[in-house]
Amino acid sequence: MAKKEFEQGITSQDEDFSQWYIDTVLKAEMADYSCVRGCMNIRPYGYALWEHIRDAFDQRFKATGHQNAYFPMFVPESFLQKEAEHVEGFAPEVPWVTHVGEEKLTERLAIRPTSETVICAAYANWVKSYRDLPILINQWANVVRWEKRTRMFLRTSEFLWQEGHTCHRTEEEAREETMRMLRVYNECCENELAVPTVMGQKSESEKFAGAVDTYSIEAMLADGNALQAGTSHFLGQNFAKAFEIKFLDEDNIEKYVWQTSWGVSTRLVGAVIMSHGDNAGLIMPPRIAPIQVVIVPVYQEATKTLVLEEALKVEAELKAAGIRVKCDARETVRPGFKFNEWELKGVPLRIEIGPRDIEKGHVVVARRIDKEKAFVPRAELVPAISKALDVFHADLLARAKQRVSDLTSEAATLDELSAILSEKRGFVWAGWDGSSETEEKVKEATKATIRNIPLEGSEPTAGLKDLVSGQPAKYRVLFARAY
Amino acid sequence: MAKKEFEQGITSQDEDFSQWYIDTVLKAEMADYSCVRGCMNIRPYGYALWEHIRDAFDQRFKATGHQNAYFPMFVPESFLQKEAEHVEGFAPEVPWVTHVGEEKLTERLAIRPTSETVICAAYANWVKSYRDLPILINQWANVVRWEKRTRMFLRTSEFLWQEGHTCHRTEEEAREETMRMLRVYNECCENELAVPTVMGQKSESEKFAGAVDTYSIEAMLADGNALQAGTSHFLGQNFAKAFEIKFLDEDNIEKYVWQTSWGVSTRLVGAVIMSHGDNAGLIMPPRIAPIQVVIVPVYQEATKTLVLEEALKVEAELKAAGIRVKCDARETVRPGFKFNEWELKGVPLRIEIGPRDIEKGHVVVARRIDKEKAFVPRAELVPAISKALDVFHADLLARAKQRVSDLTSEAATLDELSAILSEKRGFVWAGWDGSSETEEKVKEATKATIRNIPLEGSEPTAGLKDLVSGQPAKYRVLFARAY
Numbered sequence: 003m004a005k006k007e008f009e010q011g012i013t014s015q016d017e018d019f020s021q022w023y024i025d026t027v028l029k030a031e032m033a034d035y036s037c038v039r040g041c042m043n044i045r046p047y048g049y050a051l052w053e054h055i056r057d058a059f060d061q062r063f064k065a066t067g068h069q070n071a072y073f074p075m076f077v078p079e080s081f082l083q084k085e086a087e088h089v090e091g092f093a094p095e096v097p098w099v100t101h102v103g104e105e106k107l108t109e110r111l112a113i114r115p116t117s118e119t120v121i122c123a124a125y126a127n128w129v130k131s132y133r134d135l136p137i138l139i140n141q142w143a144n145v146v147r148w149e150k151r152t153r154m155f156l157r158t159s160e161f162l163w164q165e166g167h168t169c170h171r172t173e174e175e176a177r178e179e180t181m182r183m184l185r186v187y188n189e190c191c192e193n194e195l196a197v198p199t200v201m202g203q204k205s206e207s208e209k210f211a212g213a214v215d216t217y218s219i220e221a222m223l224a225d226g227n228a229l230q231a232g233t234s235h236f237l238g239q240n241f242a243k244a245f246e247i248k249f250l251d252e253d254n255i256e257k258y259v260w261q262t263s264w265g266v267s268t269r270l271v272g273a274v275i276m277s278h279g280d281n282a283g284l285i286m287p288p289r290i291a292p293i294q295v296v297i298v299p300v301y302q303e304a305t306k307t308l309v310l311e312e313a314l315k316v317e318a319e320l321k322a323a324g325i326r327v328k329c330d331a332r333e334t335v336r337p338g339f340k341f342n343e344w345e346l347k348g349v350p351l352r353i354e355i356g357p358r359d360i361e362k363g364h365v366v367v368a369r370r371i372d373k374e375k376a377f378v379p380r381a382e383l384v385p386a387i388s389k390a391l392d393v394f395h396a397d398l399l400a401r402a403k404q405r406v407s408d409l410t411s412e413a414a415t416l417d418e419l420s421a422i423l424s425e426k427r428g429f430v431w432a433g434w435d436g437s438s439e440t441e442e443k444v445k446e447a448t449k450a451t452i453r454n455i456p457l458e459g460s461e462p463t464a465g466l467k468d469l470v471s472g473q474p475a476k477y478r479v480l481f482a483r484a485y
Numbered sequence: 486m487a488k489k490e491f492e493q494g495i496t497s498q499d500e501d502f503s504q505w506y507i508d509t510v511l512k513a514e515m516a517d518y519s520c521v522r523g524c525m526n527i528r529p530y531g532y533a534l535w536e537h538i539r540d541a542f543d544q545r546f547k548a549t550g551h552q553n554a555y556f557p558m559f560v561p562e563s564f565l566q567k568e569a570e571h572v573e574g575f576a577p578e579v580p581w582v583t584h585v586g587e588e589k590l591t592e593r594l595a596i597r598p599t600s601e602t603v604i605c606a607a608y609a610n611w612v613k614s615y616r617d618l619p620i621l622i623n624q625w626a627n628v629v630r631w632e633k634r635t636r637m638f639l640r641t642s643e644f645l646w647q648e649g650h651t652c653h654r655t656e657e658e659a660r661e662e663t664m665r666m667l668r669v670y671n672e673c674c675e676n677e678l679a680v681p682t683v684m685g686q687k688s689e690s691e692k693f694a695g696a697v698d699t700y701s702i703e704a705m706l707a708d709g710n711a712l713q714a715g716t717s718h719f720l721g722q723n724f725a726k727a728f729e730i731k732f733l734d735e736d737n738i739e740k741y742v743w744q745t746s747w748g749v750s751t752r753l754v755g756a757v758i759m760s761h762g763d764n765a766g767l768i769m770p771p772r773i774a775p776i777q778v779v780i781v782p783v784y785q786e787a788t789k790t791l792v793l794e795e796a797l798k799v800e801a802e803l804k805a806a807g808i809r810v811k812c813d814a815r816e817t818v819r820p821g822f823k824f825n826e827w828e829l830k831g832v833p834l835r836i837e838i839g840p841r842d843i844e845k846g847h848v849v850v851a852r853r854i855d856k857e858k859a860f861v862p863r864a865e866l867v868p869a870i871s872k873a874l875d876v877f878h879a880d881l882l883a884r885a886k887q888r889v890s891d892l893t894s895e896a897a898t899l900d901e902l903s904a905i906l907s908e909k910r911g912f913v914w915a916g917w918d919g920s921s922e923t924e925e926k927v928k929e930a931t932k933a934t935i936r937n938i939p940l941e942g943s944e945p946t947a948g949l950k951d952l953v954s955g956q957p958a959k960y961r962v963l964f965a966r967a968y
Contacts, residue, residue: 036556037557037564037607038603043556043607044556046553049552049555074526074643076521097559097584099596100582101583103579111521113582120520123519160558
């Protein structure tokens with residue numbers, strides 16, 4: 003019987019990175035286009051990755067004292083309007099429910115673009131005394147922002163995310179929480195997604211509608227472009243005042259709470275794909291990979307039973323050790339087909355088992371990151387695979403960090419910035435006087451924006467000037483083109 | 486300092502079961518009313534219960550070969566209309582999005598009441614060959630059905646649920662899947678929620694809009710009323726034909742797939758509350774309880790350090806054994822307050838530790854189900870608590886089964902049925918000729934409906950008659966009033 007040939011069919015990264023991304027997402031069956039404009043179907047392989055990302059973050063939220071809850075997806079129009087900047091920022095891209103069945107609603111309902119308003123309305127009932135504080139709640143939910151230009155995972159009309167919403171007694175506590183969750187995001191991206199990020203504060207023009215201060219983590223993708231991978235907002239008392247969230251303090255004085263909110267989304271799936279993938283397809287970070295190890299048995303008719311039995315034994319051993327393993331025993335395709343397919347799907351380790359391997363008491367282990375192969379003694383398999391997964395994570399992270407280091411430059415003028423961005427992209431440090439005029443001029447000339455004012459390294463060096471105005475720089479900031 | 490007094494403030498079950506339910510949900514902080522009509526805020530304690538229920542089912546779905554995925558919440562109007570019975574069943578309670586921002590949409594979008602249409606549209610692209618089958622996918626999501634009369638958890642405009650959607654090569658396979666998942670529901674409700682259910686087929690008038698056959702699990706609540714706790718549908722080829730889900734079979738003939746869908750929802754939280762709770766509040770089934778064991782230290786000023794240290798040690802030991810335990814070390818309230826509060830919240834086991842207990846080398850363990858107390862030697866604590874949780878589950882399930890047995894009757898006539906329902910409610914077996922006329926007359930006279938045609942015991946006994954028409958019975962069925 004003729005066996006099916008493997009068709010990789012993905013554009014190379016150098017030829018067209020955006021097309022490579024679309025091809026990879028579709029061919030690896032991470033997601034596809036849905037019947038609804040700007041929305042996607044997240045397919046099982048893509049969703050499994052999201053589940054592992056979700057669990058990694060959720061565990062950290064719980065370890066820092068947060069609890070999950072769930073609030074309605076509908077926002078009454080009057081609620082959305084209570085915080086002036088908030089409604090201005092979100093209203094243009096909000097879907098409105100006007101009817102139920104044949105009946106017209108007396109008040110229109112927005113589908114949540116974020117839940118500050120609905121959640122603050124609940125908090126106003128829950129908070130009475132300083133004893134009720136802090137409130138540390140997170141929600142996993144779907145939200146909608148009707149974007150003009152969409153891109154699977156990175157920017158879709160509907161997406162999945164988590165949104166933390168906390169209330170505190172003092173400004174200091176709320177500011178601490180804002181920074182704590184920013185650091186949790188940074189740590190989780192590094193240790194689970196193998197994606198290093200730069201923590202910093204957003205400029206006034208880029209902050210969340212309704213926040214006092216917004217902080218972000220910024221990742222660098224394989225093409226040198228930046229991606230905002232998560233945000234943490236210090237909301238001050240803006241929403242507390244709009245929604246009357248007050249508490250009686252120990253000193254018997256009624257006060258407004260101080261709030262934060264913070265979120266990461268299915269965009270992180272895009273970050274993983276674009277950060278690690280190569281011309282053969284995906285490369286999954288081992289700790290969140292849906293499948294960490296794939297076993298491909300290689301046999302002739304005469305050795306089939308022997309090899310398949312051994313392959314299933316290896317699968318059972320690894321599974322018992324808590325490793326996410328799959329034995330690909332399909333008979334309709336050749337081993338070469340399977341190699342290509344699992345490479346496309348980015349499974350970190352592939353174990354090949356043939357009759358000669360069994361004879362010699364070893365297996366072949368191939369690494370997706372560099373396609374290197376090694377013989378591993380059969381008796382040491384479980385600890386060796388566990389270790390190989392850790393080493394794989396470390397190598398993937400080191401590679402990503404190396405890229406950030408290679409593609410981070412310094413520019414003194416707008417011309418220098420332009421030149422760097424057209425030559426190699428990446429992050430570019432430059433002086434900034436703090437004005438929105440500079441931001442606008444840079445954007446117009448280069449399409450780059452200030453990604454953030456990094457927590458580290460943003461102190462202006464002596465004599466540093468704004469790259470546009472030539473005025474003394476207030477900060478050193480990171481410019482980049484972003485998705 | 487005067488310590489706060491505990492106010493239980495819940496109506497007794499005998500006085501008004503519905504009010505008892507609302508009081509308990511609110512006071513135990515499971516949920517509260519939201520700013521949006523018919524929607525609720527699921528508070529952390531209620532959501533934690535849902536997370537454990539979700540995980541219990543999710544694990545079983547994965548063990549039976551299903552994968553999770555995610556599809557858009559919007560359903561284009563033209564899609565909803567493709568299956569005639571389906572749109573007729575759901576259109577009256579569907580919210581319609583007509584505008585985004587200021588812009589009017591060219592086609593209205595419904596918020597999903599269930600996802601057959603959107604998912605079938607995707608499956609039509611995914612299925613080409615018999616090799617692509619079966620498709621075994623589940624989705625955890627929010628859905629909206631704008632109900633006229635709502636009740637927290639049992640019936641809310643928006644609710645959380647899972648919906649399985651599968652495609653099969655043959656009718657037989659699809660029918661097997663329908664029954665497999667019905668049995669998974671039944672087993673999970675018994676072994677995790679301690680809620681026994683009756684599996685059976687819904688009558689024609691009660692089946693899912695668009696299904697060929699609908700099966701349900703029916704629970705009996707503490708007041709003797711029934712609750713449909715989950716449904717599993719054999720969809721035949723109805724949606725396959727409407728959405729053109731075809732595959733090339735091994736015999737080279739193009740065929741429509743056979744489908745199933747099945748779901749359980751946050752309604753199960755209501756089932757747990759109403760099934761197990763008593764006049765003191767909730768009783769949580771141990772396997773899904775957010776907190777399985779609460780420790781209350783009891784001390785005077787002189788023994789405070791000694792007792793608190795011991796309490797924290799016990800907490801650490803139980804936590805290390807994987808038990809969900811909380812040490813309530815609050816100093817603002819007395820132990821009696823804590824006892825009442827954790828009883829209201831239904832924590833299965835309470836450990837009391839005082840200086841005399843430490844001296845004697847034991848702790849006091851109190852069971853929420855019957856308030857019985859026992860001394861447990863300190864050295865045997867961990868295994869004793871693990872065992873006590875299992876025994877608690879078994880006792881809770883046995884109690885629920887006893888209720889079903891006590892409150893299941895048999896009626897030969899409509900008058901007998903009426904009398905039973907007004908005396909003690911419960912499930913009532915009766916003969917049914919299969920006509921919708923009987924169903925309507927019974928409903929009119931008693932508000933009871935056929936819950937289902939049970940998988941076991943529905944064979945009519947010799948000479949059994951329909952309770953209304955007096956015609957020969959086609960089935961023995963279960964009637965009950967339901968939420």
